[in-house]
Amino acid sequence: MVYNRLVRRLRTLGLDDFGRYLSMLEANQNSAEWQAFINALTTNLTAFFREAHHFPILAEHARRRHGEYRVWSAAASTGEEPYSIAITLADALGMAPGRWKVFASDIDTEVLEKARSGIYRLSELKTLSPQQLQRYFMRGTGPHEGLVRVRQELANYVEFSSVNLLEKQYNVPGPFDAIFCRNVMIYFDKTTQEDILRRFVPLLKPDGLLFAGHSENFSNLVREFSLRGQTVYALSKDKA
Missing domain, CATH: 3.40.50.150 (Vaccinia Virus protein VP39)
Known part of the structure; x- marks a missing residue:
């Protein structure tokens, strides 16, 4: 799931490998892409009244x-x-x-x-x-x-x-x-x-x-x- 999200980010940015993507992030610590990277890594499994007790x-x-x-x-x-x-x-x-x-x-x-x-x-x-x-x-x-x-x-x-x-x-x-x-x-x-x-x-x-x-x-x-x-x-x- 995370892999697929990151692949979509690479495609959006026109990059062909993860190394270039990570280098881009490291080169600009204040880039808006950092938030997109965080969003791709997070897991969001939830439901109404989950663990109802x-x-x-x-x-x-x-x-x-x-x-x-x-x-x-x-x-x-x-x-x-x-x-x-x-x-x-x-x-x-x-x-x-x-x-x-x-x-x-x-x-x-x-x-x-x-x-x-x-x-x-x-x-x-x-x-x-x-x-x-x-x-x-x-x-x-x-x-x-x-x-x-x-x-x-x-x-x-x-x-x-x-x-x-x-x-x-x-x-x-x-x-x-x-x-x-x-x-x-x-x-x-x-x-x-x-x-x-x-x-x-x-x-x-x-x-x-x-x-x-x-x-x-x-x-x-x-x-x-x-x-x-x-x-x-x-x-x-x-x-x-």
């Missing part, structure tokens, strides 16, 4: 908190995860102004554009109830039949931005009540995982939650997080 936990946590409930989706991809979070919070807390907010980020600028559009195939929303589908999405008609779009009332609660988790500091509007960083850490070595988790610590409120992917285990990486179960970690109150 996380969302009732999020809803329960949100109901117990005071003030604006803020969530960061740190690997938002094409938007299914942050919109699933938004639907969960809208169902749990309502849609009063200032009650909750979702900040969604990804390193891949192309998938962020799709996420911002909020347009999906109707077949991708099978995990939603009929009530959720009607309340939060508009169905396309005519040439757009079979497509749906996130209603603006819900989209207003979701903010998208490009963030690289490997950076030393994150330009994000924390602190957050919960962070979703699922199925991303598996691509990093343990040292990098530890660094990212430590950067999450000051961005979480006391007793904030960190949601991980089903194949990820952070239990022995940093002492600030303790496993609550079902790949959900809690930030110790004295560590925030």
